[in-house]
Amino acid sequence: MYKRGVRALPRNGAAGNGNPTLEEVARVAGVSRATASRVFTASPKVSPKARRAVERAAEKLRYVPNRAARTLVTGRTDSVGLVIPEPTSFLFGDPFFPRLVRGIGEVLSRRQLQLVLLMPQSKEDEARLEGYLSAGHVDGVLMVSLHGNDPLPERVHRRGTPVVLGGKPNVDSPVNYVDVDNVGGARSAVEHLIKIGRRRIATVTGPLDMGAGVDRLQGYHDALRQAGAQIDPVLQESGDFGQPRGAKAMEALLHRRPDLDAVFCASDAMAAGALETLRRHKRRVPQDVAVVGFDDSTIATSTVPPLSSVRQPIEEMGREMARLLLAGLDSPPSGGKRVILATELVVRASSGKGGRE
Amino acid sequence: MYKRGVRALPRNGAAGNGNPTLEEVARVAGVSRATASRVFTASPKVSPKARRAVERAAEKLRYVPNRAARTLVTGRTDSVGLVIPEPTSFLFGDPFFPRLVRGIGEVLSRRQLQLVLLMPQSKEDEARLEGYLSAGHVDGVLMVSLHGNDPLPERVHRRGTPVVLGGKPNVDSPVNYVDVDNVGGARSAVEHLIKIGRRRIATVTGPLDMGAGVDRLQGYHDALRQAGAQIDPVLQESGDFGQPRGAKAMEALLHRRPDLDAVFCASDAMAAGALETLRRHKRRVPQDVAVVGFDDSTIATSTVPPLSSVRQPIEEMGREMARLLLAGLDSPPSGGKRVILATELVVRASSGKGGRE
DNA sequence: TCCTTGCGCGGGAGCGCTCTCAAGGGAGTC
DNA sequence: GACTCCCTTGAGAGCGCTCCCGCGCAAGGA
Numbered sequence: 001m002y003k004r005g006v007r008a009l010p011r012n013g014a015a016g017n018g019n020p021t022l023e024e025v026a027r028v029a030g031v032s033r034a035t036a037s038r039v040f041t042a043s044p045k046v047s048p049k050a051r052r053a054v055e056r057a058a059e060k061l062r063y064v065p066n067r068a069a070r071t072l073v074t075g076r077t078d079s080v081g082l083v084i085p086e087p088t089s090f091l092f093g094d095p096f097f098p099r100l101v102r103g104i105g106e107v108l109s110r111r112q113l114q115l116v117l118l119m120p121q122s123k124e125d126e127a128r129l130e131g132y133l134s135a136g137h138v139d140g141v142l143m144v145s146l147h148g149n150d151p152l153p154e155r156v157h158r159r160g161t162p163v164v165l166g167g168k169p170n171v172d173s174p175v176n177y178v179d180v181d182n183v184g185g186a187r188s189a190v191e192h193l194i195k196i197g198r199r200r201i202a203t204v205t206g207p208l209d210m211g212a213g214v215d216r217l218q219g220y221h222d223a224l225r226q227a228g229a230q231i232d233p234v235l236q237e238s239g240d241f242g243q244p245r246g247a248k249a250m251e252a253l254l255h256r257r258p259d260l261d262a263v264f265c266a267s268d269a270m271a272a273g274a275l276e277t278l279r280r281h282k283r284r285v286p287q288d289v290a291v292v293g294f295d296d297s298t299i300a301t302s303t304v305p306p307l308s309s310v311r312q313p314i315e316e317m318g319r320e321m322a323r324l325l326l327a328g329l330d331s332p333p334s335g336g337k338r339v340i341l342a343t344e345l346v347v348r349a350s351s352g353k354g355g356r357e
Numbered sequence: 358m359y360k361r362g363v364r365a366l367p368r369n370g371a372a373g374n375g376n377p378t379l380e381e382v383a384r385v386a387g388v389s390r391a392t393a394s395r396v397f398t399a400s401p402k403v404s405p406k407a408r409r410a411v412e413r414a415a416e417k418l419r420y421v422p423n424r425a426a427r428t429l430v431t432g433r434t435d436s437v438g439l440v441i442p443e444p445t446s447f448l449f450g451d452p453f454f455p456r457l458v459r460g461i462g463e464v465l466s467r468r469q470l471q472l473v474l475l476m477p478q479s480k481e482d483e484a485r486l487e488g489y490l491s492a493g494h495v496d497g498v499l500m501v502s503l504h505g506n507d508p509l510p511e512r513v514h515r516r517g518t519p520v521v522l523g524g525k526p527n528v529d530s531p532v533n534y535v536d537v538d539n540v541g542g543a544r545s546a547v548e549h550l551i552k553i554g555r556r557r558i559a560t561v562t563g564p565l566d567m568g569a570g571v572d573r574l575q576g577y578h579d580a581l582r583q584a585g586a587q588i589d590p591v592l593q594e595s596g597d598f599g600q601p602r603g604a605k606a607m608e609a610l611l612h613r614r615p616d617l618d619a620v621f622c623a624s625d626a627m628a629a630g631a632l633e634t635l636r637r638h639k640r641r642v643p644q645d646v647a648v649v650g651f652d653d654s655t656i657a658t659s660t661v662p663p664l665s666s667v668r669q670p671i672e673e674m675g676r677e678m679a680r681l682l683l684a685g686l687d688s689p690p691s692g693g694k695r696v697i698l699a700t701e702l703v704v705r706a707s708s709g710k711g712g713r714e
Numbered sequence: 715t716c717c718t719t720g721c722g723c724g725g726g727a728g729c730g731c732t733c734t735c736a737a738g739g740g741a742g743t744c
Numbered sequence: 745g746a747c748t749c750c751c752t753t754g755a756g757a758g759c760g761c762t763c764c765c766g767c768g769c770a771a772g773g774a
Contacts, residue, residue: 019492021730032754037732047752064492068434069730071425072759079473098454105476116436117472119462135376135421243658272659279661298654301600302629304636304661378760389724394762402722426760429729 020061029057040065079114080325081138083129085150095298096314100166103318104142111326113139126152134159140325142166145210157335162328164321168211174335176328178320182212185310185343186219187226189264189292192308192345194227198262198290202235204249204274206266213241216266216294235260239270246273254281261289262351268293268300271307275350290351305349313341377418386414397422436471437682438495440486442507452655453671457523460675461499468683470496483509491516497682499523502567514692519685521678525568531692533685535677539569542667542700543576544583546621546649549665549702551584555619555647559592561606561631563623570598573623573651592617596627603630611638618646619708625650625657628664632707647708662706670698 026036031050038046039054046054057063071077082104084097101115108115116138120126133141133156143153144166153175157163165177193201203220206213217236224231234256237249246265250273253260265271271293275285283289285305293300296311320339328334383393388407395403396411403411414420428434439461441454458472465472473495477483490498490513500510501523510532514520522534550558560577563570574593581588591613594606603622607630610617622628628650632642640646642662650657653668677696685691 022732023730033731034733034754034756035752038753041732045752050752062488064488064494066429066492066730067494068425068428069759070732072423072429072730072761073732075759077425082474095454097452097458101454101474102476105474106478109476109478109482115474115476117439117458117462117474119459119466119472121463121466125466131419131421135423137421137424243655269655269659275659298600298626298656299659302626302632302656303659379762380760390761391724391726391763392722395723398762404722407722423760426729427762429731429760430762432729 019066020063022063022065025054025057025061025063028061029053075136077137077139078112079116079138080108080140080142080322081116081118081133083118083120083133083141083143083152085120085145096295099314100144100318103315103320104322105318106315107319107322107326130155133161136161140164140329142321142325145212162325164325164328166317166321168215168338170209170211176324176335176337178317178324178339178341179211180312180314180317180341181343182215183219183222185294185312185345186216186264186266187223188219188343188345189294189308189310190220190223191227192347193262193264193290193292193351194223194229196290196351199229200235200257200260201229201262201264202237202253202257202260204237204239204246204253204263204265204270206239206241206270208238213266220264239266241267241269243269243273243276246270247277248273250274250277254278254283262291263289264292264294266294268295268297268307268309271309271350272299272303275303275307286349286351292345292351296346300346300348303350305352308345308347308349308351311344311346313343316341376423377420379420379422382411382414382418382420385418386410432493434494434496435469436473436495437465437497437499437679438473438475438490440475440477440490440498440500440509442477442502453652456671457501457675460672460677461679462675463672464676464679464683487512490518493518497521497686499678499682502569519682521682521685523674523678525572525695527566527568527571533681533692533694535674535681535696535698536568537669537671537674537698538700539572540576540579542651542669542702543573543621543623544580545576545700545702546651546665546667547577547580548584549704550619550621550647550649550708551580551586553647553708556586557592557614557617558586558619558621559594559610559614559617561594561596561603561610561620561622561627563596563598563627565595570623577621596623598624598626600626600630600633603627604634605630607631607634611635611640619648620646621649621651623651625652625654625664625666628666628707629656629660632660632664643706643708649702649708653703657703657705660707662709665702665704665706665708668701668703670700673698 022033022036026033029036030053035046035050036054039051067078105115118129120129130152140162141156142164149171153163153165153169154173157175163175165175168177168179169175190201203217205217208214221231235253237252239245239249246269249270250263253263254277263274265274271291274291278285278289285291291307293307293309296309300307300309320341324337324339379393380390383390386393387410392403392407393411396408424435462472475486477486487509497519498513499521506528510520510522510526511530514532520532522532525534525536526532547558560574562574565571578588592610594609596602596606603626607620610620611634620631622631628648631648635642635646642648648664650664650666653666657664657666677698681694681696
């Protein structure tokens with residue numbers, strides 16, 4: 001005898017997981033499926049009585065709408081992707097990542113949107129990513145800090161999915177972005193060094209294939225120029241945001257200009273490295289050499305002396321990215337919006353009183 | 358005349374987004390939808406010829422399967438949730454969060470699973486979360502570091518969704534978890550202090566409503582006991598993992614036991630605070646007081662002197678969590694699995710040579 | 715040559731939901 | 745009292761996919 005499939009039994013699939021469906025809620029509430037649906041889609045066309053009945057039934061059955069079914073018909077997924085390229089996560093100072101995600105989450109959760117983390121780890125992943133993002137698996141995309149000129153955001157944007165970048169893209173692109181005022185932050189750091197009487201101000205830059213690296217160098221130049229000072233390439237050394245490179249860069253700077261009296265480092269980690277080197281060379285900080293970092297990370301308060309640093313509104317950046325994306329979800333595709341958030345110099349002992357002015 | 362709906366036109370919804378469907382791929386490939394489907398579900402029952410035809414058609418049309426439709430019928434979502442309670446993200450040293458997520462992502466991406474970040478930010482969010490997790494919106498759940506005895510993981514586990522915790526739960530629970538060997542790490546730190554000749558070893562604990570806090574204190578006790586030393590409550594001060602509390606706790610300890618000759622801090626940030634206080638009190642580190650931290654964060658290398666610290670395999674913890682979850686997805690619900698990962702003491706100047714032994 | 719075996723394939727149902735359409739019924743108007 | 749209007753409701757189709765069922769055909773055994 002043949003084994004025969006039994007048609008009447010539910011198949012596997014979502015039906016099998018024991019979750020109540022809208023159908024059941026409607027039955028318990030004594031209304032049609034359509035009316036029950038209207039309650040959950042916040043449609044206004046439901047009588048108070050019917051609404052109450054449905055709400056009670058839903059509560060009783062612990063009903064939770066099936067997102068897949070909803071997505072299938074509406075075309076919305078109620079989720080947004082956050083793309084973080086592999087190398088990025090390590091460059092960031094301190095609690096950058098959690099703070100950013102927190103800001104994003106704050107705004108998204110008010111709209112009941114889920115955040116899907118996408119971290120391509122190989123070329124293969126990256127190739128798949130564009131398809132994934134464009135296929136409607138997410139309603140919008142947030143991306144942080146790309147190196148070089150990644151074509152991905154622009155491609156996805158063109159395919160019609162709203163995109164917001166965190167950090168200025170290297171190339172000129174029609175994609176919306178939010179950035180902190182790296183130029184202004186660096187400028188205020190260097191202006192501060194000038195104001196406390198420093199004249200031979202060096203800098204350790206970030207990686208110059210990143211917007212943040214370029215802009216912080218720009219701010220350094222701006223401040224010097226505005227003060228009528230000359231820009232001396234000998235006072236400039238490039239780094240990678242990491243502590244060891246900071247130490248090495250400081251070594252090189254001291255070798256070339258033993259008489260430098262201040263250094264602006266494009267990250268706190270590099271500034272910590274610089275402090276190390278300065279100590280080894282018996283330079284007093286801030287008396288002989290004043291030091292300012294960037295990021296205002298936890299490192300800044302743990303060094304000796306504590307680091308003056310430029311504070312960035314990371315949470316706010318996350319929030320603003322999410323807000324910009326939400327605006328893009330509601331209205332037709334737009335581009336070219338940019339939001340720049342102010343930074344703030346926090347002066348501590350590494351450039352503070354006790355100097356020689 | 359009435360406005361009449363035009364039935365023939367596609368409605369809004371996923372059909373409107375211009376993405377090709379399986380139907381179209383099948384048509385182009387000259388096979389049935391069922392056969393095309395078999396190609397994408399990696400079913401073996403497809404002739405090489407048909408398979409090639411489908412693959413070519415898919416490539417040509419840039420076909421990406423619609424996840425919602427697939428989920429609707431299979432009941433799988435191919436995504437897992439990562440739950441991070443609000444207060445948590447701030448407690449963690451340094452690059453904890455990115456490193457953990459990276460480890461998780463490494464394993465998940467090999468299986469094409471998406472990571473959905475869930476950060477309940479209010480009581481309301483938390484209430485919704487249980488429904489969300491149990492309703493089949495994710496195939497499994499990863500959760501990190503809960504305070505107190507959060508009933509959520511156990512509830513979700515009981516409702517049939519695989520769960521893996523990062524960090525030991527406070528209460529005894531049937532939920533799988535991965536943790537680093539906090540007890541062993543702390544023990545090795547204190548044993549090291551004993552070995553370099555310290556006898557009055559104090560500790561600044563973490564929050565004692567967290568597993569990590571309790572276990573690190575436990576390790577401190579174990580090491581002392583094993584060395585035949587007495588456990589003196591006067592040498593013990595509680596903290597919160599943060600730098601300011603570390604500084605304050607050190608103050609209290611020095612006041613009570615001016616003759617202490619070592620301190621083990623349950624986090625690097627607190628150790629940095631302790632160094633601050635010791636400096637103010639003109640204690641030399643490590644000559645007068647040796648200091649060891651925990652986390653081996655970026656702070657550890659930026660202090661003066663650099664901190665000895667206990668290194669944790671964070672990426673590996675993420676990977677192991679993901680692996681454990683994958684195992685749970687494949688096989689029937691299981692519980693009670695636990696994986697403890699070894700830690701490693703990194704000795705630097707704060708407890709190193711130049712001491713007085 | 716006929717029958718068995720099994721592999722590959724297509725037909726078709728249905729997952730749970732939203733949304734359009736049209737119908738029912740109560741209130742308001744002349 | 746008859747008619748109109750609007751507010752609420754239900755029926756039904758269909759989103760794109762997977763999987764069960766059974767058919768047909770080629771290969772192997774008798």
